[in-house]
Amino acid sequence: MNKEKLLSNIRGDLSGAISAAIISIPLSIGYGIIVYGPLGVEFLPFAALLGIYACLFGGIFASLIGGTDIQITAPKAPLSLILAAFVAPLALNLQIPDVASKHILIIGLASLCVLTGGIIQFFFGMLRLGNLIKYVPYPVVSGFMNGIAFILIYEQITPLIGASTHVSLLEVLYNPIVVQPFTFIIGLTTIIVIFFSKRFIKAVPASLIGLVTGTSIFYAFKIIGGVSALGPVIGNFYLQWPKPDILPKTFLLLENIDIVNLFPRILITGFVLGSIGSLESLLSSVAADNIAGTRHKSNRELIGQGIGNIMNSLFSALPSAGSELHNISNYRAGGRTRLSSLV
Numbered sequence: 001m002n003k004e005k006l007l008s009n010i011r012g013d014l015s016g017a018i019s020a021a022i023i024s025i026p027l028s029i030g031y032g033i034i035v036y037g038p039l040g041v042e043f044l045p046f047a048a049l050l051g052i053y054a055c056l057f058g059g060i061f062a063s064l065i066g067g068t069d070i071q072i073t074a075p076k077a078p079l080s081l082i083l084a085a086f087v088a089p090l091a092l093n094l095q096i097p098d099v100a101s102k103h104i105l106i107i108g109l110a111s112l113c114v115l116t117g118g119i120i121q122f123f124f125g126m127l128r129l130g131n132l133i134k135y136v137p138y139p140v141v142s143g144f145m146n147g148i149a150f151i152l153i154y155e156q157i158t159p160l161i162g163a164s165t166h167v168s169l170l171e172v173l174y175n176p177i178v179v180q181p182f183t184f185i186i187g188l189t190t191i192i193v194i195f196f197s198k199r200f201i202k203a204v205p206a207s208l209i210g211l212v213t214g215t216s217i218f219y220a221f222k223i224i225g226g227v228s229a230l231g232p233v234i235g236n237f238y239l240q241w242p243k244p245d246i247l248p249k250t251f252l253l254l255e256n257i258d259i260v261n262l263f264p265r266i267l268i269t270g271f272v273l274g275s276i277g278s279l280e281s282l283l284s285s286v287a288a289d290n291i292a293g294t295r296h297k298s299n300r301e302l303i304g305q306g307i308g309n310i311m312n313s314l315f316s317a318l319p320s321a322g323s324e325l326h327n328i329s330n331y332r333a334g335g336r337t338r339l340s341s342l343v
Helices: 010-039 039-064 079-092 099-127 130-135 138-155 157-161 169-174 179-201 205-224 246-256 259-292 297-312 324-332 339-340
Strands: none
Touching: 010 039, 010 079, 010 099, 010 205, 010 324, 010 339, 039 297, 039 339, 079 099, 079 259, 099 246, 099 259, 099 297, 130 138, 130 297, 138 157, 157 169, 157 179, 179 205, 259 297, 259 324
8 A cells, every 4th residue: 555645535534434424324224124124123333333333343444455546335225125125024023032132143143244245355466357247238337327226215114104013115006004104204305305405416415414414303302292193213322342252152153053055145146246236346446446536456355345235244233335526526525545544
């Protein structure tokens, strides 16, 4: 790493880092809750922390080792949904009486998926497969991203309207009584604020404006009307230093489950995480080149992202990848070197 280049734009890099972090933290909290929400409301604070840990470990190691100067690495919606699809059936079907042991097992098995994905990314880079990204047709990428967006929207219908059980949009149209009006007003207002603030307020990230606005309305309703149907909050964060202890505990508990039947699912989920994470990161690197006038190193980027996800798995964090949204925010706020992504 070139030390002179790294320190050539300290003020701009710090500004870019703060701007990217403002976007990363609330999104990471949301993705943590999406993945581990099936473990119960009482688990949400720790689930949110596992999202933030992905920014920490994935972000630091990918920025130190990766091949894109302004790349911001964080949890992503496609990766979170893939991991959520692995976690949800386990939360429903894993028959272990002790709740604490069940949670450890599920998080540990999910971490094994992230570890597998990181190893796959690392070997993609070592085998110099990063250059193959230029052969992926744009319509394929566009279709994939829009498909993920559709799934994400579909999965959020239930919490948006405040329904107690999962409902489809068709069920809502036929039975509108399931909609909690105050909850829906808060969610809809947040969406509208994010949409319009992108157009009229350039200095502050739209997601942050939406988060603050929606949260303010929620507590205003609570104070004015004492509305009990607004649903739970995430809960208190317990400040704790990240510990690499879930995987060792998981190995001690494997005798309680049929790991042979789960092993193919772990490998498949890991392979999908590694493949999609690689594609996301390299596409984000190309976008970073376009806005910054640089040229990234594809294979080095995959190695960095792979090591970042290996570290994520050791601390039970979500999978992470390069993010075009964060890169743009970083660059517009002054970020020009990998110091911005590191900070």
